[in-house]
Amino acid sequence: MERINFQAIEKKWQKKFSKKKLYNSGKKKFYCLEMFPYPSGKIHMGHVRNYTIGDVIARYKFLNGFDVLHPMGWDAFGLPAENASKSNNLHPKIWTHQNIETMKRQLKLLGLSIDWDLEISTCDKEYYKHQQELFIDFYNNGLVSRKETYVNWDPVENTVLANEQVINGKGWRSNAVVERKKLSQWFFNITKFSNDLLNDLQDLDGWPEKVKLMQQNWIGKSFGCEINFSVSDKKKNIKVFTTRPDTIFGASFLALSADHELSAEFLDNEEFKKFKKECNKTGTTEEALANADKLGFNTKLFAQHPFITSKKIPIYFANFVLMDYGSGAIFGCPAHDQRDFDFAKRYKLEIIKVVSDKREDKELKEAFTGNGNIINSDFLNGLDIEQAKEKIINEIEKRDLGKRKTLFRLKDWGISRQRYWGCPIPMIYLEDGSVVPVDKSELPIELPDDIDLNSKGNPLDAHPTWKITTHKLSGKKAVRETDTLDTFVDSSWYFMRFCSPNHKQSPFDEDKIKYWMPVDQYIGGIEHAILHLLYSRFFTKGINKFNKRINLNEPFKNLFTQGMVCHETYRDKNGEWLYPEEIEKINSTSAVKKTDKTNVIIGAAESMSKSKKNTIDPEIMITQYGADAVRWFILSDSPPEKDIQWSDTGVSSANKFLQKIWNMNFLLSKREDKKSNKEREKQFNITINVYLNKIDKSINDFRFNVSIALFYEVYNFFKGFIDENISNKVLNENIVKVMKLMIPFTPHLANECLDLHRCKDIDKWPEIQKNVSEEIKLAVQINGKTRDIVKIKKDLSEQEITKIISKDSKAKKYIENKKIIKTIFVKNKIINYILPNQ
RNA sequence: GCCCUCGUGGUGAAAUUGGUAGACACAAAGGACUUAAAAUCCUUGCCCUUUUGGGAGUGCCAGUUCGAGUCUGGCCGAGGGCACCA
Numbered sequence: 001m002e003r004i005n006f007q008a009i010e011k012k013w014q015k016k017f018s019k020k021k022l023y024n025s026g027k028k029k030f031y032c033l034e035m036f037p038y039p040s041g042k043i044h045m046g047h048v049r050n051y052t053i054g055d056v057i058a059r060y061k062f063l064n065g066f067d068v069l070h071p072m073g074w075d076a077f078g079l080p081a082e083n084a085s086k087s088n089n090l091h092p093k094i095w096t097h098q099n100i101e102t103m104k105r106q107l108k109l110l111g112l113s114i115d116w117d118l119e120i121s122t123c124d125k126e127y128y129k130h131q132q133e134l135f136i137d138f139y140n141n142g143l144v145s146r147k148e149t150y151v152n153w154d155p156v157e158n159t160v161l162a163n164e165q166v167i168n169g170k171g172w173r174s175n176a177v178v179e180r181k182k183l184s185q186w187f188f189n190i191t192k193f194s195n196d197l198l199n200d201l202q203d204l205d206g207w208p209e210k211v212k213l214m215q216q217n218w219i220g221k222s223f224g225c226e227i228n229f230s231v232s233d234k235k236k237n238i239k240v241f242t243t244r245p246d247t248i249f250g251a252s253f254l255a256l257s258a259d260h261e262l263s264a265e266f267l268d269n270e271e272f273k274k275f276k277k278e279c280n281k282t283g284t285t286e287e288a289l290a291n292a293d294k295l296g297f298n299t300k301l302f303a304q305h306p307f308i309t310s311k312k313i314p315i316y317f318a319n320f321v322l323m324d325y326g327s328g329a330i331f332g333c334p335a336h337d338q339r340d341f342d343f344a345k346r347y348k349l350e351i352i353k354v355v356s357d358k359r360e361d362k363e364l365k366e367a368f369t370g371n372g373n374i375i376n377s378d379f380l381n382g383l384d385i386e387q388a389k390e391k392i393i394n395e396i397e398k399r400d401l402g403k404r405k406t407l408f409r410l411k412d413w414g415i416s417r418q419r420y421w422g423c424p425i426p427m428i429y430l431e432d433g434s435v436v437p438v439d440k441s442e443l444p445i446e447l448p449d450d451i452d453l454n455s456k457g458n459p460l461d462a463h464p465t466w467k468i469t470t471h472k473l474s475g476k477k478a479v480r481e482t483d484t485l486d487t488f489v490d491s492s493w494y495f496m497r498f499c500s501p502n503h504k505q506s507p508f509d510e511d512k513i514k515y516w517m518p519v520d521q522y523i524g525g526i527e528h529a530i531l532h533l534l535y536s537r538f539f540t541k542g543i544n545k546f547n548k549r550i551n552l553n554e555p556f557k558n559l560f561t562q563g564m565v566c567h568e569t570y571r572d573k574n575g576e577w578l579y580p581e582e583i584e585k586i587n588s589t590s591a592v593k594k595t596d597k598t599n600v601i602i603g604a605a606e607s608m609s610k611s612k613k614n615t616i617d618p619e620i621m622i623t624q625y626g627a628d629a630v631r632w633f634i635l636s637d638s639p640p641e642k643d644i645q646w647s648d649t650g651v652s653s654a655n656k657f658l659q660k661i662w663n664m665n666f667l668l669s670k671r672e673d674k675k676s677n678k679e680r681e682k683q684f685n686i687t688i689n690v691y692l693n694k695i696d697k698s699i700n701d702f703r704f705n706v707s708i709a710l711f712y713e714v715y716n717f718f719k720g721f722i723d724e725n726i727s728n729k730v731l732n733e734n735i736v737k738v739m740k741l742m743i744p745f746t747p748h749l750a751n752e753c754l755d756l757h758r759c760k761d762i763d764k765w766p767e768i769q770k771n772v773s774e775e776i777k778l779a780v781q782i783n784g785k786t787r788d789i790v791k792i793k794k795d796l797s798e799q800e801i802t803k804i805i806s807k808d809s810k811a812k813k814y815i816e817n818k819k820i821i822k823t824i825f826v827k828n829k830i831i832n833y834i835l836p837n838q
Numbered sequence: 839g840c841c842c843u844c845g846u847g848g849u850g851a852a853a854u855u856g857g858u859a860g861a862c863a864c865a866a867a868g869g870a871c872u873u874a875a876a877a878u879c880c881u882u883g884c885c886c887u888u889u890u891g892g893g894a895g896u897g898c899c900a901g902u903u904c905g906a907g908u909c910u911g912g913c914c915g916a917g918g919g920c921a922c923c924a
Contacts, residue, residue, distance in 0.1 A: 001878080213842065214919060222923075242924060255924090294922085320922040330924045338839080339922060409923055529919085637850045637863065645850070649864065656877095657863095701854080709852070709862035716862095779858050784905040786858055824904050830857045834904055 002666040003659055006626030006748070013748040014111055022058060022068035022113055030066035031516045032058040033495055035524030035532070036073045039099035040080060043106045045565040045608055045634070045646060046525070048618045052631045053562055053640050053704070054523045055112045059744040060699050062113070063765040069516050071498040072107065072114045074100050076123035077422045078487045079157060086453055092421040093449065096123055106619055111627050111747050118501045122490035123421070127497065129444030130507035131485070132426040134493065134543070136437045139427075141546045143189050146435065150324075151414060153181040158457065159418050160185065186425060186483065187412040190538045194219055194408040197537055206558030208641075211529045218530050220409025225393045226327070227402040229254060229303040231262075232312055238262065238303060241326030241407060245396065246388035249377035250333040250354035252344060254303050255296065255318035257328040262299070263317065272297055272317070279319045294343040295319045306401045307378065318343060326407055334367065341367040352376060355385065413535065415486040418458035420451055422484030429479045430471055439472040445480070458482050491532055492539035495519055495555055510549045522556040529561065560702060563643040565634070567614040569603035577613040605645045616646050628746035629655035635704040635745060657712070658749055661742075664719060665753040668728075668735055677725040684721050688714065688734045692768045695741050707745070714738055732757055737766040780811040781832040787811040798825040805831070 034054035037047055058070040074096075081092035090098075100121065107114070120127055138144045152161040156174035166178050190197075198219045201212045224243035231238060238254060256262055258279045266272040275297040296316040305311035313331075320339050321330055334344035334351040341364070344351055351364060355372040374380045379395075380388045396402045416425070424445040426438045438445060448466045455462035461482040471478045493507065499516040500509035524532075533556070540555040570578040572593055583600045585591045591600040608615045621630050633654040638644040691714040698706040718738070722731070736759050742750040743762075754762050773794065778801065780788040788810035792801065802823070805811055815833055822834040 210842070210918085217841070217920060220920090220923065224924080240924085244924075318922095320924090322923065325923045332924090337924075339924080407923080409920095526918090639851085642850095647850090647864070650850090653864070703854090705850090706852070706862085712862050777858075781857080781905070784857095784903090786905095789858055822904070824857090826857065830905085832857080832904055 001659070002663045004662040004749070004752070006628060006655075006658075007623070009752045010109075010111060010627050010748045013751050014108055016751075017111060017113060017747070018108065018116065020113070021115060022062040022066075022070055025065055026067060028066045029069070029516060030058075030061040030521070031069045031499075031519045032061065032521050033069075033071065033498070033519045033523070035522070035528065036075050036491070036494060037103065038075045038078060038080070039096055039103055041099050041102065043103050043618055045616055045618055047103075047107075048110065048630060049562055049565055049634050049640075049644070050523060050525070051107065051110060051112055052634055053560070053702075054521075055110070055114075055631075055747075056635070056699065056704060056744040057521055057523070058113050059747065060765075063740070063743060063763065065765075068113075069118075069498065070112075070114055071118035071120075071501070072112075072116065073118075073120035073494060073498065073501075074103075074122065075487065075491050075494075076100065076121045077128075077484075077490055079159075079419065079421070081421045082419065082453055091449070092453075093123070096121075096421075109619065109622050109627055110631065113747070118498055120494065120497055120501045122423075122487075122494065125444045125446055127494075128423040128490075130497070131423050131489065131493070132438075132443050132445060133440060134507055134539075135426055135485070135489075136440060137546055138188065138542055139437050141542070143192065143542050143545075145187050145189055145412070146184060147187055147412070148182065148184045149414070150180050151183050151185060153179045153183075155179055160414060160416060183416075185414050185416040186427075186481075187414050188489075188538065188542075190413045190535075191408060191410055193538055193541050194221070194410050196541055197410075197534065200537075200554060204554060204556075204559070207556075208559065208561055211526070211533065211559060211561065214529045215534055218410065218534065222407050222409075224405060224407065225396060225402055226405045227306060227331070227396060229306065229331070231315065232302045232304055234301070236262070238315070238329050239327040239402075240329045240331050241405060242331060244333065244336065244389075245392045246374060246377075246380065246383075246385050247333040247336050247354050248307060248331070248392060249380065250335050250352045251305060251313060251331040252334060252350040252352060253313050253332040253340075253347075254315045255321050255330050255332050255340075255343065256315065257321040257323040258297075258317050258319070259323035260317070260321075260328045262315075266297075266299070266317075275317065275319075294339060294346060296343060296347055298347070306396075306399075314349070316343075316347070324411065325409070335364060336367055336369055338367040338369070354380075413486075413538070415489060416483040417486055418461075418482075419484050420447070420453060420459040422487060423490065424460070425481040425483055425485055427481040428469060428471060429481070430474075430476055431478070436471065438469075442472060460484070488531060488535050489539075492535045493543070495522075495536070496540075496543075510547070513550045513552065517550070517552050518555055518557045521558045521560065523560045523562060525564070526561040533559070560641070562640050563638070564607040565646055566605040566643050567608050567616060567646045568605045569612050569614045571601045571603065573598055573601075577611075579613045580616060607643070608646070616648075621651055625651050625655040626658070626748075628658055628749045632658060632708065632746055636708040637705055639705050640702060657715075658746060661715060662749060662753065664715065664722070665735060665739070665756055667722065668731055669756050671722065671728055671731070673728045674725050676727040676730065680721075680724055681726050681730050684724075684726060684730065685734065686773050687717060688737070689769055690773060691717070692737055692741060692766065693770065696768055699744065704745070711738075711742065711745075737768075740764075740766050776828045778828065779830040780805055781830055782811060782814045783835060784832060787814060794828060798823060798831065801825075801831055 032054055034050050058068050062068045076096050081096050084090065084095050085092045122128065135144065152166045154161050154171040154174055154176055156176040157171060160183065161171055161178060170176060171178055198216060198221055201215060204212060222243050224241060225245050227240050227242065227245065228237045229240060238256070240254065258276045275295070278295060296318045299315045299317065301315045302312040303315055305313055321328065332340035332343060334340040334349060335353045336355055353364070354374060354377050355368060356375045357368040357370060357372055371385055374383050374388045380392060383391060393404050397404065424447060426443060426445050427435055428438055429435055448463055451459050451463060453459055460466060467480040467482050469478050469480055470476065496508045496513055496517065499512040503509045536555050540552055544550060544552050567580065570580065570583050570591065572578055578593065578600060582594055583591045584594050591602055592598060593600055606612060606614060618630065629651055633651040636654065691710055695707050695710045698710065736754065736757050739750045739753045751762065775791055776794050777789050778792055779786050780790060790805065792804060806815060818835050820833050821836055824832040
């Protein structure tokens with residue numbers, strides 16, 4: 001068998017790829033973007049999968065006549081750089097740039113069709129200068145604010161986290177229990193776009209439903225109304241938000257957050273202090289949340305029921321009421337809300353049913369939240385829930401007791417970080433206490449290189465001179481903001497910068513944005529379903545608000561979220577994790593440690609991670625099997641949106657198959673011409689064309705595992721015809737078509753083969769005819785059970801087919817001398833004869 | 839607790855308008871070639887049958903239909919998202 005040296009041809013073709021631009025016609029554009037990586041050190045298999053998928057799409061679109069924008073850059077700010085520099089005494093800038101160099105070299109080994117002239121790095125001052133400019137634009141347009149708030153404080157990272165970065169009460173990176181701390185912080189007013197961010201999801205047809213749903217839940221819109229309760233004996237009102245105003249006649253208490261303004265009156269109360277402390281504790285750990293009892297503090301105050309003059313209801317502080325949602329106060333209707341029910345049981349409060357569950361005799365064991373008719377509710381009686389809501393809200397507004405209101409769960413985006421390795425916030429504090437943006441002419445506000453990362457707290461704040469400045473307009477002394485921006489800001493507009501990465505005057509050239517945006521295909525991990533994608537949508541809408549020229553409402557037209565790359569885990573007898581190269585497999589269920597031959601425990605396949613040591617180094621795989629084989633394997637078997645399991649035998653057999661492909665191409669190039677059998681040639685052409693159609697469609701549908709299965713099939717089919725009486729010309733035409741279809745998957749091998757066949761127009765997708773087949777396979781069923789499959793001419797009628805079948809078919813014996821009651825006939829698909837039951 | 843998604847051989851999976859279930863591959867077993875091994879190739883892959891062939895079968899139970907992996911209802915199981923959101 002003729003073998004090929006993948007290392008040699010890959011090197012050769014990668015040189016050519018690096019010079020090649022994916023611009024073709026100047027007529028149709030396609031912006032293909034994969035989420036840019038964080039330069040953590042080396043690329044991992046997740047990157048390989050992400051960028052291979054993107055490369056297939058980019059190359060496919062280019063071959064189909066599109067101008068393709070396919071850039072790459074680096075999400076280069078972030079904590080790991082600081083942590084790394086502390087542990088090995090390397091400046092974050094140097095560490096980051098070294099990593100970028102390594103990963104760039106590794107990405108090139110994959111043979112990606114990336115236009116490296118467009119490369120950007122968010123830690124470059126040329127990039128963050130424009131980010132600071134955008135920040136000022138956002139500020140000037142009322143989209144930035146400064147608020148004193150409780151923040152999520154990560155005691156390990158020593159920084160503030162956004163709500164989204166707190167997972168089950170723990171920091172998303174450090175996994176440390178998050179504390180509550182009051183700080184003055186910068187915010188992007190993302191909530192100003194709550195409605196747009198929600199409604200525009202509807203237009204994103206090219207997004208996975210799952211992601212849209214997650215964002216929808218995250219934004220969390222709910223309808224209801226605000227009701228004012230007056231506090232007896234005080235000239236005070238308590239504002240309450242509810243989505244169930246229809247249950248107002250079932251209200252038996254008010255519950256307030258411990259941070260509610262009314263708590264001011266109880267600050268000296270020892271019991272209240274104890275209660276509040278208890279409240280701050282819950283909500284930190286997962287178990288606490290799940291098992292948290294409904295606890296309250298009785299204020300001994302009462303509120304006037306707005307619709308029942310004779311009724312006063314007790315006011316409690318309760319641990320399950322949150323200050324930062326609604327007004328921090330609720331009315332409790334125990335019969336129809338489970339939390340209220342638990343609370344009422346504990347404190348022996350009244351439980352009044354106001355929605356009938358049709359089992360009126362029984363005492364409630366739990367809250368009834370289903371639909372029913374309103375009872376015990378004066379003028380609402382007899383209505384259903386929706387009618388009652390409408391009527392009571394109208395009544396509340398009429399009597400001036402409150403108003404209709406829509407609430408969102410989404411909160412503003414806190415962006416201040418007390419870190420060094422991030423984009424400085426371009427704001428200054430004057431001596432008179434005012435806070436103003438720096439003059440745009442002073443941008444960029446550069447990060448200082450001389451920094452002591454071991455200083456306590458914020459390194460920029462600890463720098464001796466950096467923060468001291470003057471206000472350009474007034475000449476007055478000023479102090480810089482020493483917080484830096486959340487790195488999610490960096491990635492919220494990089495896709496726009498890619499359209500004109502070297503544009504000096506402004507963040508982007510508007511004409512380029514108008515041409516390339518929106519991104520036609522965005523590809524990345526599902527873990528960014530909420531944070532990154534929501535922030536990017538917000539940024540786009542924000543910029544669109546003050547820059548009317550770009551006329552862009554959504555950044556990503558189509559979104560694809562790929563699955564993770566998994567590998568089984570290994571532990572030795574002491575429970576220590578082991579790398580795959582440290583073990584030796586005996587069979588699929590047992591393995592031993594290479595060093596001392598002791599038993600290894602094989603664990604389930606999990607997402608590759610350094611902490612579990614179940615990683616495979618892509619570069620080693622590329623060196624061993626070739627980039628094409630790695631690409632091929634990572635796309636085969638599983639659909640790209642699902643998790644895949646890495647297997648060494650898988651990549652090795654990918655390599656073997658690609659060798660066979662080369663061998664076949666080689667044999668064809670040396671083949672002695674044969675006399676042609678026109679009929680066989682015709683059949684051959686037709687079948688190959690069927691495969692080409694199927695492969696083309698599968699690429700379009702992002703079903704690359706199917707494409708690869710079809711390549712195996714077309715290879716097996718092709719191979720069978722080499723010794724037949726078919727001319728070299730026909731074989732050559734067809735192999736060229738097949739190899740062209742392989743370019744997106746295995747660009748090195750495919751190009752090498754096309755060179756071998758002296759193919760000229762390698763940048764053009766082959767012509768694929770639609771449905772040329774004249775023969776079809778028809779299923780013959782008796783009473784719905786398939787008895788035979790017959791190969792017949794296309795478009796035959798029911799009568800013609802029945803004639804053929806009753807003459808010669810395996811189904812013949814079933815219908816011979818039988819009465820056929822009914823025939824179901826679907827042209828070119830099935831014929832089903834219904835016989836009487838026997 | 840609420841919301842969503844998914845259950846097909848030993849494994850990853852095909853079957854994309856209700857019409858051939860298991861394509862394609864991995865693993866396994868047997869065989870061919872070889873002094874031997876590797877590599878390569880072939881066969882097998884649930885049940886009955888020597889074969890021809892027949893039967894069961896897509897988590898479980900019902901239903902709709904000439905026909906259900908696909909549609910409907912209920913149950914069981916797995917995964918993901920949110921989590922005291924009023």
